[in-house]
């Protein structure tokens with residue numbers, strides 16, 4: 001560790017002691033727990049992010065301080081790799097190890113071990129860009145992070161209060177700056193300019209869109225959506241609701257994408273705001289998830305979730321590829337998880353290849369990279385579209401032979417600019433959905449009628465040890481506890497079109513039970529079976 005100042009690392013580490021009674025884990029969404037317990041974790045994440053950057057020859061690594069859709073008192077942190085993607089798996093375990101070292105001495109030893117085993121050249125520069133959401137605890141947590149970064153002498157850039165997807169964008173933009181693969185200007189303005197310009201080209205010349213109501217979950221999405229509204233101007237009027245980012249206690253409270261998805265209902269605050277037929281959507285607390293919905297003429301609520309978005313977008317892209325005359329050269333595929341509604345899987349499967357993977361953005365993202373154009377969405381509203389490098393080059397070089405081919409090609413090229421390919425991005429996804437609706441002249445109701453959702457229920461069950469639950473086949477079957485899968489199979493057989501699976505949550509100490517059936521009461525019945533006593 002000759003190039004590191006051990007003394008400064010030691011004294012700063014002493015200032016951020018690990019609470020002795022807590023164990024931390026870098027899970028699917030990074031570290032996430034009560035904000036008041038995360039000080040030592042943030043300090044250590046600063047150190048880890050700097051080491052990650054050194055390991056990658058000084059490429060810029062991102063750090064996002066957020067707990068997404070969780071309650072306001074929670075907070076969390078995740079590290080973003082240089083291409084704007086999730087942290088590589090092996091480093092998730094390093095992060096867990098380092099965050100749990102009981103004392104400063106143990107921590108220094110763990111840092112030393114990581115440097116040796118990962119062969120990190122500590123003389124390399126470290127560059128880190130970081131941001132936080134609107135949670136009050138974020139201010140002191142960022143200060144702890146900055147201590148960790150300065151302990152390693154990292155070049156640190158504070159991106160302020162912004163959304164998770166904008167931070168991912170910045171990481172990629174910084175690392176591609178001045179190269180032929182430049183992702184855009186490395187600033188918030190660069191992001192809004194890129195998305196706004198692409199959107200205006202895509203909907204140009206079409207009838208103006210009706211205003212879209214956006215529930216900002218009283219979070220950081222309110223800031224970003226209001227900037228976006230300025231860039232869009234009259235091309236898409238936005239009506240922003242739940243924008244109270246400084247009122248204590250209201251973040252994600254009875255609003256936001258997760259509320260809508262889990263409760264399957266309109267946020268009460270929108271009850272007198274939303275007119276029948278009007279399109280509306282909810283962002284989550286860090287604006288990487290999106291739920292659309294509308295009220296029909298009778299005032300009944302209809303939800304358009306991640307599966308409906310995937311269906312809308314995938315079908316549109318397939319059509320464009322065909323119209324461009326490229327269907328033999330560019331293969332479009334979709335990635336979902338077991339939570340995808342069976343009706344959506346069937347709809348998609350009739351049109352293009354569909355793959356099911358384990359829950360968690362990184363699994364979907366990696367699977368989507370195997371297609372020329374990979375569309376991935378979780379039912380909960382997180383998703384995006386990936387255009388492979390070779391597909392992007394193919395589109396850039398392609399010579400269309402008719403005006404119709406040329407139009408479709410231009411649309412595809414604009415979509416590459418419109419879509420945040422680093423990670424699911426609620427605002428970029430809003431523009432994507434609105435583009436398709438404008439092109440198809442669909443109302444919410446027409447979009448909704450692409451297929452009819454099978455009734456479903458998702459419940460959580462507290463068990464003695466969720467690690468006793470192990471799954472296979474993209475989480476669709478249990479291999480342990482022994483005998484439980486057979487019991488589920490037996491139950492599912494009693495219901496028409498029944499499907500059910502049980503998996504341990506990656507973010508909470510529970511197992512989740514999903515059930516769907518053709519008839520509502522049967523889906524409810526299938527999800528309410530009790531787990532055998534030995535599971536508790």
Ligand code: 16G
Nearest residue numbers: 028029360361362378505506507508
């Ligand atoms: C995290 C994941 C999300 C997943 C959810 C499942 C990321 C960035 N986020 O929020 O993709 O759907 O966890 O939670 O990967 P669960 O394991 O508790 O069901």
Ligand code: MG
Nearest residue numbers: 068284286288
């Ligand atoms: Mg989120």
